[in-house]
Amino acid sequence: MTKKERALLVVEKLKKLYPDVKCTLNYSSPHEMLFATQMSAQCTDARVNIVTETLFKKYPDLESFANADYEELCEDIRSTGFYRNKAKNIILAAQRLLDEYDGVVPDTMEELLTLPGTGRKTANLVLGDIYKKPAVVVDTHCIRLSRKIGLTKEEAPEKIEMDLKKLIPPEEQLALCHRFVNHGRLVCIARNPKCEICEIKNECKEYNKR
Secondary structure (H helix, E strand, O other): OOHHHHHHHHHHHHHHHOOOOOOOOOOOOHHHHHHHHHHOOOOOHHHHHHHHHHHHHHOOOHHHHHOOOHHHHHHHOHHHOOHHHHHHHHHHHHHHHHHHHOOOOOOOHHHHOOOOOOOHHHHHHHHHHHOOOOOOOOOHHHHHHHHHHOOOOOOOHHHHHHHHHHHOOHHHHHHHHHHHHHHHHHOOOOOOOOHHHOOOHHHOHHHHHO
């Protein structure tokens, strides 16, 4: 079986296991998705959702984020960790969106990467979930599973992204990343993988080595 054939088989099997997948962060606008994703760095989506439930009511639009008091915003998002850097980036990103993009979150990788606090993972999530463009979101689950399965040998997220783009059909890329999250949480758990019940163990290089 070629790597491409294995990748397509994994796509189909995970699609049957997790037919309805979506981003696990809560948001109601493109800028809320952007800021929630920024806050999710080194933090669980569940924790971010707890914080944003009140945060997005307190700051209902881009202008309120752009004009937010830095110290106050730090306290508002403290529990997400690295809150000082995150608060600074959120304020600066809101200001840049208003100044440079008329308050509209851009829909290209190049433009998104100019926003403070926005790396490729965040940009891909915005491109995929907001603008429905092909996107590979390389988070910890994607890194672990794609390497275990044998879809990549790379360690750098951007190189993993490029490898997966070559193997996965554009229309399946974002959904596969969301399915990797589900499978990584429920079955292929980092410290205690449940290989015996894994539906894709036959396609997994690491399992077959053992």
